[in-house]
Amino acid sequence: MSVRPSVGIVFPVSALLIDIWLLYKSGLIMSAGHLFLPFQIKREIATMKLIRHPNVVQLHEVMASKSKIYMVLEFVEGGELFDKIVNSGKLGEDEARRYFHQLINAVDYCHSRGVYHRDLKPENLLLDSYGALKVSDFGLSAFSPQTKEDGLLHTACGTPNYVAPEVLADKGYDGMAADVWSCGIILFVLMAGYLPFDDPNLMTLYKLIARANVSCPPWFSTGARNLIKRILDPNPHTRITIAQILEDEWFKKDYKPPQSEHNEDVSLEDVDAAFDSSEEHLVAERREKPESMNAFALISRSEGFNLGNLFEKEMMGMVKRETSFASQRTPQEIMSKIEEACGPLGFNVRKQNYKMKLKGDKTGRKGHLSVATEVFEVAPTLHMVELRKTGGDTLEFHSFYKNFSSELKDIVWKTESNTIAK
Structure with a gap:
């Protein structure tokens, strides 16, 4: 299989992927004989290197030539979760919950390190050979130092169907709350087999997302309905947080907290x-x-x-x-x-x-x-x-x-x- 990042070419090599990235969205401009890195890239790549979680695709190494940056990533051979949805139509509630557990674990971990995804969708969720979920393209979109004086992010990005209404409003947004919204859309898609908000006309789609009138199919359990409606709250200030999701009764069924990995202790001071x-x-x-x-x-x-x-x-x-x-x-x-x-x-x-x-x-x-x-x-x-x-x-x-x-x-x-x- 091949992973398709936002910008880049991927080559499978033995047990690794060598991923050629042009980090243009993150502000890295590259041309023959000239490289320029803005102030924040230094911390961003350092943070990516330090993200180590069983449900996040691991960045193993970064190398450079005069015109390119090569990122060596963990090889995830089970395909995209999106393909599983396409083939199955929808997943059973227990299976969907199991993937949602892993997604929330990964997002919570990265948020704790000031990293926001901003483009969460089934296409960016991979499955390894054991069926474990792996979030890809994580850490390239936004980091907490990118917030402005109001403490909010101001760059709208992501796939429209999965984007929170406050992101589309373009008035600044909290990266954590925006990612939680995307997680809710993913949970709905896993269980329903279709998107909660969809329309070929972009402006109509934006209006549907802004209203956030969620209509759950009849096979959703009451617990799943209640959680999804709390996640897909158009008001980011009253939207459920990850900490609250972890305490939700529907979520807690068969939940196994992630085991901490024993990794080498590398600080940003060491990196710098x-x-x-x-x-x-x-x-x-x-x-x-x-x-x-x-x-x-x-x-x-x-x-x-x-x-x-x-x-x-x-x-x-x-x-x-x-x-x-x-x-x-x-x-x-x-x-x-x-x-x-x-x-x-x-x-x-x-x-x-x-x-x-x-x-x-x-x-x-x-x-x-x-x-x-x-x-x-x-x-x-x-x-x-x-x-x-x-x-x-x-x-x-x-x-x-x-x-x-x-x-x-x-x-x-x-x-x-x-x-x-x-």
């Missing part, structure tokens, strides 16, 4: 850290080439990730305490050039493998200025160089940075649209 330059963490063995850096680490560790222009910042002409740049030179050339640039600036250099520690000769306002650097391999012909102030005064680091960057212009990877100012 450029590299640890402390003495106790220096690698003792000699490496023949720099540590590989995939796109996930690259995005997570970079400020803005504009490969052609990472030395230029638009923050009142100032730089932060860490920065990075890309180069198509060999690691040896990069390190040699860094060492060469440090001499005239009065910095001593210590090297170990592909890490360097730069320490100023002069005592500044807060002691000696020290800067840690490390070279990472992104691709055989592309390397990322990170610089981080590890000691001394920030203003002095700004001054050092200005002079240092001017000495490295000839090794920084430049694109047609991004060059370092002369």
Whole structure:
């Protein structure tokens, strides 16, 4: 089988799917030789990497080329839940409830991490070989940092038949409440075999959704009817929440709470850290080439990730305490050039493998200025160089940075649209 994301091509490879994504909806713009990541993408991909739940398709790895991002996802071979509905017409109440249990577990988990789907529908619900439900395309639509000052999301997206009325109203909405509505539509479809609101005319469909007059078929039990009507409440403020769904008597029948998985404890601080330059963490063995850096680490560790222009910042002409740049030179050339640039600036250099520690000769306002650097391999012909102030005064680091960057212009990877100012 193949999973069809909103934008992308999927190739099954052994037990994994290599999924080629163009994350245009999330704000990632890619073209040959140029990548630009807005502020929020760094946290978004980091959050996706940290989502681990038995009912969510797992993102295993992210890799990059100059023009594409490759996402390696869990291979789910049981097909779409949508196909099961098409073949069966409708599901029995107990079977529908079992899938609804798993859907609510997955959505609740992701909401607890500030992730909202906004495009929940049977086509995005997959089944593994054991019949367990897996939510796909999760985490690419919206994250809690995207809320505006009113605390609401403001980008309307999703398949119209499954979208909450407040989303269609385009006046801002709560991502959690909108996802709950979509879950209610899915439950109705599972049990009825058809949509509660449907019309070929889009404006008529919008009016039906806004009114939310739900007519349940006669084979729905009283408990199912009551729950669906509480979910499909057009008022998001009075709509039932996931916490309340978990306490509903119809829902609780045969419900088994999800078992927590024992995963490696990875924090966003770990993801964000450029590299640890402390003495106790220096690698003792000699490496023949720099540590590989995939796109996930690259995005997570970079400020803005504009490969052609990472030395230029638009923050009142100032730089932060860490920065990075890309180069198509060999690691040896990069390190040699860094060492060469440090001499005239009065910095001593210590090297170990592909890490360097730069320490100023002069005592500044807060002691000696020290800067840690490390070279990472992104691709055989592309390397990322990170610089981080590890000691001394920030203003002095700004001054050092200005002079240092001017000495490295000839090794920084430049694109047609991004060059370092002369």
